[in-house]
Structures are given as C-alpha cells and as structure tokens.
Amino acid sequence: VNISDLWRLDTLNINDPAENQSRKELEEAAKEHFERSVKRDNEGRYIVSLPWIHDHPPLPNGRKIAERRLNSCIKALERAEKLVDYDDVFQDWQKEGIIEEVNPMQEIKQGQHFLPHHPVFKENSTTKVRPVFDGSAKERNTPSINACLEKGPNLVELIPSLMNRFRVGKYGVIADIKKAFLQIGLQERDRPYLRFLWKDRGRKGNIKILQHKRVVFGISSSPFLLGATLELHLKNAPDHLKETAQQLMRSFYVDNCVFSVNTKKELARFISESQALLSTAKFELRGWEHSPIEDKIEERQEDLKVPVLGLLWNLPKDTMSLDMKGLMKEDKGPTTKRKILSTVHRIFDPIGFSCPVTLEPKCLLQECWKLGLSWDAELPLLITERFERWKMKLPKLNALQIPRCVREDFAEDSKLSIHVFCDASQSAYATCIFLRAESADNTSCQLLQARNRVAPLKKISIPRLELLSCTIGARLAKATISELGLEKIPIFYWSDSMNALYWIKRNENWATFVYNRVLEIRKLTNPEDWRHISGTLNPADLPSRGSNAEELVKSLWWEGPNWLRRPIEDWPVSETIPDFDVVNYCVCH
Numbered sequence: 163v164n165i166s167d168l169w170r171l172d173t174l175n176i177n178d179p180a181e182n183q184s185r186k187e188l189e190e191a192a193k194e195h196f197e198r199s200v201k202r203d204n205e206g207r208y209i210v211s212l213p214w215i216h217d218h219p220p221l222p223n224g225r226k227i228a229e230r231r232l233n234s235c236i237k238a239l240e241r242a243e244k245l246v247d248y249d250d251v252f253q254d255w256q257k258e259g260i261i262e263e264v265n266p267m268q269e270i271k272q273g274q275h276f277l278p279h280h281p282v283f284k285e286n287s288t289t290k291v292r293p294v295f296d297g298s299a300k301e302r303n304t305p306s307i308n309a310c311l312e313k314g315p316n317l318v319e320l321i322p323s324l325m326n327r328f329r330v331g332k333y334g335v336i337a338d339i340k341k342a343f344l345q346i347g348l349q350e351r352d353r354p355y356l357r358f359l360w361k362d363r364g365r366k367g368n369i370k371i372l373q374h375k376r377v378v379f380g381i382s383s384s385p386f387l388l389g390a391t392l393e394l395h396l397k398n399a400p401d402h403l404k405e406t407a408q409q410l411m412r413s414f415y416v417d418n419c420v421f422s423v424n425t426k427k428e429l430a431r432f433i434s435e436s437q438a439l440l441s442t443a444k445f446e447l448r449g450w451e452h453s454p455i456e457d458k459i460e461e462r463q464e465d466l467k468v469p470v471l472g473l474l475w476n477l478p479k480d481t482m483s484l485d486m487k488g489l490m491k492e493d494k495g496p497t498t499k500r501k502i503l504s505t506v507h508r509i510f511d512p513i514g515f516s517c518p519v520t521l522e523p524k525c526l527l528q529e530c531w532k533l534g535l536s537w538d539a540e541l542p543l544l545i546t547e548r549f550e551r552w553k554m555k556l557p558k559l560n561a562l563q564i565p566r567c568v569r570e571d572f573a574e575d576s577k578l579s580i581h582v583f584c585d586a587s588q589s590a591y592a593t594c595i596f597l598r599a600e601s602a603d604n605t606s607c608q609l610l611q612a613r614n615r616v617a618p619l620k621k622i623s624i625p626r627l628e629l630l631s632c633t634i635g636a637r638l639a640k641a642t643i644s645e646l647g648l649e650k651i652p653i654f655y656w657s658d659s660m661n662a663l664y665w666i667k668r669n670e671n672w673a674t675f676v677y678n679r680v681l682e683i684r685k686l687t688n689p690e691d692w693r694h695i696s697g698t699l700n701p702a703d704l705p706s707r708g709s710n711a712e713e714l715v716k717s718l719w720w721e722g723p724n725w726l727r728r729p730i731e732d733w734p735v736s737e738t739i740p741d742f743d744v745v746n747y748c749v750c751h
Contacts, residue, residue, distance in 0.1 A: 189314055199211040218309070224299065273355075277296060297311075325512045333423050338418050395440070407439060415471060422453075466478060470482075484510075555710040565608060571603070578651045580643060587627075592612070605728075606727070629659070630679065655693065657695065666692050695734060695736070696734060
C-alpha cells in the first residue's frame with residue numbers, strides 16, 4: 163500500500179504547480195508520438211501504435227506465465243460452467259476482426275509478448291463472463307509490458323473538473339461508448355506484443371496463439387490512446403458540429419461522457435449531435451441518462467441511482483451521494499495502518515462534501531507514522547478505539563445527499579459569485595468553495611469543491627497553517643473558476659485569520675516561508691478580494707477540525723452559511739487587527 167495514494171485525490175488542484183512540470187513534459191512527448199503515428203482506415207476507424215517508453219528494458223515474451231495462468235483460467239471457467247461462454251467471446255471477436263489467430267509455423271521468438279488473461283463473472287450483465295488481460299504480469303526481475311509503455315496523463319485529475327461541469331447546468335446528462343477500446347485499431351508492428359494463449363475445448367484442446375488487432379483493456383496506455391483518439395477526432399469535427407465537439411472534449415472520462423446543459427433544446431441537440439459525430443469514428447454512444455424534464459412524464463423507479471465518476475446519481479431526485487457499497491463489509495482481524503488506509507480509500511468523493519469525515523482516519527495514520535509502526539502491526543488500543551468509533555458512525559453517510567445542480571434557478575437576472583473560505587486547526591488546514599446565485603426571487607448557495615490536508619509532521623504555528631489554507635484556497639479557486647469559465651464573475655476570499663490576511667494584503671519582505679506563500683497567493687488572487695470572517699461563521703471550520711458522519715449529515719454545511727443568502731449589505735463585517743508580535747516576527751530585517 164502506498165500512502166501517497168491517500169493524498170492523490172485530496173490534493174487535486176491544491177498541490178504545488180511545480181510538482182506537475184516534468185510529468186507534463188512526458189505527457190506531451192506521448193501526445194506528439196501519437197499524432198505522428200496515428201492513421202485512419204477506409205471505414206473511418208483510427209489505427210494507433212503503442213507508446214513505447216524510450217530505452218525501456220528488454221520485454222520478455224512472457225509465455226511461461228501465460229501458460230500457467232491459462233490453466234488456472236480454464237479451471238475457474240470449468241468450475242463456474244462458463245467455459246463455452248468464454249470461448250464464444252473469442253469466437254465473436256475473431257468474426258468481428260478484434261483478434262486474429264497466429265499460425266504457429268510463423269511464430270517469432272523475438273519481438274513478441276504473451277498476455278495472461280482471466281475471467282470476470284457478471285451475472286447481472288448481458289455478457290455473463292468476459293476476459294480481462296493482465297498487462298502488469300511479469301516474471302521476477304523482468305518488466306511487464308505496462309512498465310514499458312507511456313501511461314499518459316493521470317486521468318483521476320480530470321474528475322473534479324468533470325464533476326464541476328456536470329453540476330453547473332440545469333440538466334445533467336451521461337452516456338458511455340460501447341466497447342470503446344475495441345473500436346480503435348492497432349498497427350501491425352505492435353500486434354505481436356499483445357498475443358495470448360487459448361484452448362478450444364478446455365484442458366484437452368490444443369494451445370493456439372491469438373493476437374489483438376485492437377486496443378486492449380488492461381494495458382496501461384489504453385486509456386491514453388482512447389483519450390487521444392477522441393480528442394483528435396473532435397478537433398477535426400465539421401463546422402456545423404464544432405460547438406458539440408467542444409463540449410464533448412470537456413466531458414469524457416475514459417469511455418464515460420459526463421456533462422450538463424441549461425435547456426431542453428440544448429439537451430436534445432447534445433445527444434443527437436454527439437451520436438452523429440462519434441459514429442463516424444466507429445464509436446457508439448449509448449446508455450443515455452439525464453435529469454428529469456419538467457413537462458415530460460418518465461417511467462423511472464423511485465430511487466433509481468446510477469454511478470457517475472465514483473458517486474451515485476439519484477435520477478428522479480437529481481441528487482448526488484456517496485457509493486457506500488462495500489464500505490461496511492466485515493473486516494476481521496486486528497486494526498492496522500493498512501486497514502485504516504483501505505477503509506479511507508473506499509470513500510471516493512471528488513467534490514469533497516464528505517472531507518470533514520475522512521479527516522479523522524488521516525490524522526490516525528499520521529499518529530501511526532509518528533510511532534514508526536509497520537503496515538501490518540496491531541495498533542495501540544487508543545488508536546484502535548478511535549478508529550472503531552469513527553467507523554461505527556459511517557452508515558450515517560448513506561443519508562447524505564447533495565443537489566446535483568449547484569443552482570436552484572436559471573433566471574436571466576441571476577447574479578453569480580464565487581466564495582472561497584479558508585481555515586486551519588492544530589490538526590489540519592482546509593478550503594471550500596461555494597457558488598452563490600442571486601435572483602429577484604431567490605438566493606441559493608451550494609458547495610462546488612472542498613479539500614483538507616493533515617497538518618505537516620513538523621509542527622508549525624496556527625497562523626502559518628492558516629496561511630497554508632489560504633494558499634490551497636487560491637489554487638483550488640483558480641482551477642475551479644478556469645474549468646467553469648467563470649473568470650468574469652465576482653470572487654470573495656474569506657479567512658478568520660487576521661494574521662494571514664495581514665501578510666497577504668501587505669507587500670513586505672517577509673521571512674521565506676511566509677514570503678513564498680504570499681507571493682503565490684498574490685499571483686493567483688487580488689489581495690483586495692480577501693475579507694475577514696469570524697471563526698464561528700466560517701464554513702471551512704468543519705473540514706479543518708473534522709467531524710463524524712452523524713454530525714456532518716446534520717450540519718448541511720454544503721449549503722453554505724446562512725448569512726451568505728442575505729444581501730451583501732447584511733454580510734458580517736469585522737476589523738482585521740493582527741497579532742503584531744506574530745506578523746512582525748516574520749519580517750526579514
């Protein structure tokens with residue numbers, strides 16, 4: 163278990179931009195290779211080549227491990243009485259030109275690689291069993307094929323921006339591409355590296371060699387190749403479909419289309435034009451779902467929920483909730499660091515509305531870290547009891563539902579504004595961003611994004627933690643505003659730290675820690691947009707100190723503070739008088 167996985171989603175859009183630079187250079191190189199090598203056949207299908215890493219270590223053929231795993235695969239299929247169904251999948255793929263048989267007399271000893279595969283059973287699906295290929299399989303001291311290929315961008319980073327765009331329009335809409343990877347062809351020179359073994363009649367049959375002619379699910383570069391293919395196709399859209407193409411370019415997560423629009427007419431056009439546009443590249447968009455339409459009677463079960471970017475979308479109510487399936491399964495054995503991390507991983511929340519709840523186990527992990535405990539060592543009783551108390555309250559999160567749409571009305575006179583709140587405690591620092599929509603009849607407020615981070619292991623003062631909260635607030639706001647195209651609406655930054663505000667508003671020669679954070683904040687924001695708010699009125703207080711699931715559900719904090727629904731002249735005003743001993747201590751003389 164890599165503890166850095168825990169922070170990957172938590173730190174999206176709030177980590178230091180410099181950390182991303184070298185990775186982006188590699189991603190650009192992979193894109194350039196794709197654009198140089200991609201072709202298109204007579205049917206309109208795109209043909210791509212694998213993005214091999216320059217000077218990657220020699221890739222072994224992997225035949226021995228493929229043979230061992232083939233025997234295990236066949237035994238599993240025979241036990242489940244699904245051998246014929248599995249074989250039918252390969253027969254269908256051959257007929258459709260997805261795979262091809264290799265003549266054993268023409269088998270090459272060099273420049274080939276065999277992929278192990280295993281069955282995945284899904285009784286509630288039209289395809290009861292399907293093969294999954296393992297691109298990470300390897301023998302000791304040799305690389306896997308995945309280790310030899312460029313993976314492209316980290317797609318998890320797309321999720322918050324996709325979720326923002328999904329929530330900003332009146333009608334949410336989703337679809338997916340049918341067998342997306344299998345619609346993209348592979349150039350002939352790469353096919354020998356994607357071979358696999360099969361027996362026609364189970365264990366008694368002769369081994370035959372097959373190879374893929376299309377992109378393979380299970381190969382680490384496949385999501386990148388799909389994304390690059392879609393982007394290229396949409397960039398070359400005909401003029402009359404350019405607007406829809408631009409929308410689609412901002413709506414895909416692998417093969418899932420996630421977007422929102424403001425009118426019924428836009429919804430109908432988006433669906434019809436998207437299907438027409440992608441069909442010319444052999445992609446079929448299907449499984450369409452959208453928010454309820456006011457004057458249309460739709461037969462839907464009362465509590466129909468569909469997965470969207472790791473959350474559950476209640477279609478009749480048009481609300482979002484956490485996917486708690488599997489979270490509460492009985493996890494026997496002692497409490498360990500591994501168990502805590504595994505539990506936190508199961509709460510996937512790209513918006514951050516549950517981040518006050520996930521703070522407690524992160525703090526526990528940090529305490530374990532300080533104690534130098536190994537991943538599988540039984541934890542001290544005090545830590546175990548705190549974890550169990552936290553876990554007992556988790557079922558309360560089932561009641562947590564937030565509106566899918568962040569606006570209650572779409573009146574033409576609506577005035578939008580962004581409000582960024584920042585706060586810190588001894589254990590963590592946090593930021594949360596709200597969209598406020600004011601019209602003649604109504605004023606609404608909803609959470610767009612929230613993030614919190616455990617305070618560094620090296621103890622630093624509360625004022626400096628408050629400054630860190632302002633830094634991540636500025637970063638998250640910059641990303642969110644850019645993703646939604648809201649650069650022209652008013653933005654307000656709020657902090658209850660008079661010291662942090664004093665540093666931000668004054669252009670002094672501060673000590674290094676303060677100077678670097680203030681410099682970044684002033685680059686990302688206008689210092690005049692920062693305001694002071696009392697700690698009791700600051701909604702970022704909750705994610706900075708944490709809460710249990712029951713407290714969170716009762717708090718309704720994702721709706722923002724009550725005072726934010728009042729006219730601007732009724733907003734709280736306070737004087738910012740800092741602790742001059744603290745702020746002046748950070749001046750370089």
